Amino acid sequence: MAVATDASRFHAVPMAPPDPILGVSEAFRADTSDLKLNLGVGAYRTEDLQPYVLNVVKKAEKLMLEKGENKEYLPIEGLAAFNKATAELLLGADNPVIKEGRIATVQGLSGTGSLRLAAAFIQRYLPGVKVLISSPTWGNHKNILNDAGVPWSEYRYFDPKTVGLDFDGMLADMKDAPNGSIILLHGCAHNPTGIDPTTEQWDIIADVIQEKEHIAFFDVAYQGFASGSLDEDANSVRRFAARGMELFVAQSYSKNLGLYAERIGATNVITTSPELALRIKSQLKRLARPMYSNPPVHGARIVANVVGDPALFDEWRAEMQLMAGRIKQVRQKLYDELVAKDKSGKDWSFILKQIGMFSFTGLSQSQSENMTNKWHVYMTKDGRISLAGLSSAKCGYLADAIIDSYYNVQ
């Protein structure tokens, strides 16, 4: 028997806004044009624009099938072998932080879940303290902080005039914030801009954070994907850790191991003593238990198998180089096409200077909409394109689309 709509409990519930990033893929799927190009979500594609399951992952899964392991609950903090591997990957196995036991690591639901757990911890133990996020940043950062009840504000980051880093603005905003704020930083391959501070700039950022007694909170979603080297991409985090700073670090294996759908990542808190690390870990667990009880096992086992086997680990490094290499190649190709087709002399070199999966094109919202509506190029409204979804073959077409949108649309 049907219920009259106005008698429904839920009649006042409004439709939620479509997710700005994941909604792009949905719209792309619905498009029937042959020309369509999905440069929305940050998911790596091969030159043939196919999803890519890493060879090491296939090998690890085969191993796991052969072992025939059980499917029992993981402990709340996740798979121990994974937690060990992930901390070592982040800091280096010989890092004093690890040797001294000053790190609390809890397996999390990829980057989002790990960020959310850290945010929930901040809300509970530093209530009222604000998190400063870059302008712009990954859209979901705001949602995560909002839903965790953590106040936030922005620090300047992207300079549209130079299509580069507004370093002075960034430092000024960090200095303006009340002492003891939390600064959310992208460890490498900033999303959405692709603009990373240099090593010298990282050191100055660390100086300011220490002067202001802020806490650095790193989102590390692209370790290995920026430069191609897992160690090099961890440089920013390692430099901060070497100063003895207390840190939050959220990690994700969605991109660098292609484990998007397995939801595998980690929340790390680096602190001053092993005893504190234990207490913090226990409280992170207490926050995780009423969210999902314990994390999913499959992705954790894959990571542990890959990182735990020297041969597989080496193979992973090589595949990482290949993936990052393809993106660098595509950047070059796109740049070459833009320079060849755009006779105005506009400086497109920011495409080469940016790093990682994404490029912030500097296109406005209406220009981005033109990319989609006229050219069937799917991207986010902030002007971000995912180079991981671009093939060399399509660079010419994309260049045409960008030039048209930039010059012909206000």
Added chain:
Amino acid sequence: LSAVKSAAVTGNVVPSCRREFSWWSSVQPAPRDPILGVTTAYLADTRPSKINVGVGAYRNNEGKPVVLECVREAEKRIGGRELMEYLPMGGSARFCELAVGLAYGEDTQVLKDKRVASIQALSGTGAVRLFAEFMKRFQPEAEAYLPLPTWSNHHNVFRDANVNQHTYRYYLASTRGLDFEGLKEDLKSAPNRSVILLHACAHNPTGVDPTPEQWKELSKLFKEKDHFPLFDMAYQGFASGDTQRDNQAIRIFLEDGHQLACAQSFAKSMGLYGQRIGCISIVCAEATEAATVKSQLEYIARPMYSSPPVHGSLLVTSILTDSDLKQLWFKEVKEMADRIIGMRVALRKNLEELGSKHSWEHITQQIGMFCYKTVAALSKLGALSARLVWKFIALKKHDSQYSTLYRNSCSCYMALLQFSRSCNNEIQ
């Protein structure tokens, strides 16, 4: 700068902040989880006699974890698949379709009318948490009523979602059965339009379920009070061995036209504990509303974990869409349920044969994985010492208001048989 760089590489940097100060010095160690903490303690115990009857995870007769045959087969079929891309925020639509079909009955009218909003969730915990967040957002004045006792983590979930919670009477110690009069009184005195958490079958931790007649009476009571039923179904198939019997409470409420919600878990019934695979579904007034409600559930999930893990959904989908695998699953879940029922019978018989004057009826009257208040009763057998209880049952009493006391998992047949034999030795 190069000095800092080389120092960073070697790790020999004198930190410029005082080492003694930490942001977190006031952070206290969290209390051990009353259920999962048992497993931690068990794992740390080195005595060969140890047995874990704490967590509700099925074991075979040798006390080993079980991976179902249908699951192993499904694993082979999905192995080496090309795609590992993000699921949508709501998870696998196909999985949700199958899950709600199982929960509500495939021929149910609300499904035909597309009135059910559903998204894939992180097993039962995740499903309940999504609902708690949803009700907080869209019915902020509503309060939650949980049975006393209930799974301890229910209290954590509603607390962390900032939903005011209360309990309603459920278990009657004198009968080791349902306190139906107390239950009805408490639901009547609750404010209208409260959210009532119900265990669809195999109540955890008591194993005490209402009869179909009692469910029908409750359905009417809910109508009078305009209460919202939230069913937690973690044991479909596991209770009676028949999935379409275990969901009869839900079907009774659906027939009476309630808008209800169901938090489902496949952890026990398919043995997919570690995959975290479940579903939250909400019956809405009509299809448009269901789409809207679904969008809001997704909007809550996105900042929690973006999208759910794919692996478990692929396994469940493989099993439920292949008629052979599905039949195999029905067979296996019935076997598990039968083994537990058989073990209950054996345990009761064994205890009665010890010549105990206590009533052990409740062991066979209760249903599902858990036996409630058995240890408490056993410890009353004069000769039993606390040491003996400790030797065989790795369980600890907690002082907190919401602890589950003396809950034993009957799936550990050998443990309890051994235990009852040693009771015998103690008595002689």
